[in-house]
Amino acid sequence: DIQMTQSPSSVSASVGDRVTITCRANQVVTNRLAWYQQKTGQAPKSLIYSASFLKGGVPSRFSGSGFGTEFTLTITSLQPEDFATYYCQQYHTYPPTFGGGTKVEI
């Protein structure tokens, strides 16, 4: 199985800050990489697919980049509602696998 490693595991930031989360795969996944947001007690929600495409309705302060084995999720101008845990997931190779998550604390 492909291993997905996220860093940092947690980050403290203030409203208005820029936050960057990194996700690394131990094998090439091309651009088959998604990012999800999960708030406490809620289901995950899709933010980004194909590494850099924003799902409809997701605020433009979220962006994704990367290809191959290294990817980033950036949140510009952090908002209070962005307090959540963020997961990357590869869907290039079966079985799909998730990163361990990054908790963003405001």
Next chain:
Amino acid sequence: EVQLLQSGGGLVQPGGSLRLSCLGSGLTLSTSPVSWVRQAPGKGLEWVSAISKTGGSTYYTDSVEGRFTISRDNSKNMVYLQLDSLRADDTAVYYCAKGEVASTYYFDYWGQGAQVAVSS
């Protein structure tokens, strides 16, 4: 509004069984593959099982192969996960997740989750 509405779950003894259901609302679920993803308490996300649009193909993670069964009834817009021979380490919140038509394992919509607790 697209929603996946889950039901089922609960507390069961080791060795017991449960069935989870996932109903598509605001979408025709039969046009999409569907997976189940679970999250153990305080842990991350783990893919568990998937079913193709027609139900003709099913997939399982190794730890549940032979114990869990995924199925679907497209006439009812429903997907199911039958959990048998449950173990303590199956304790988790189980989410159904709709795969995108072009990418089975990119999950564009998720159900609200169902708690499964396995304990004596």
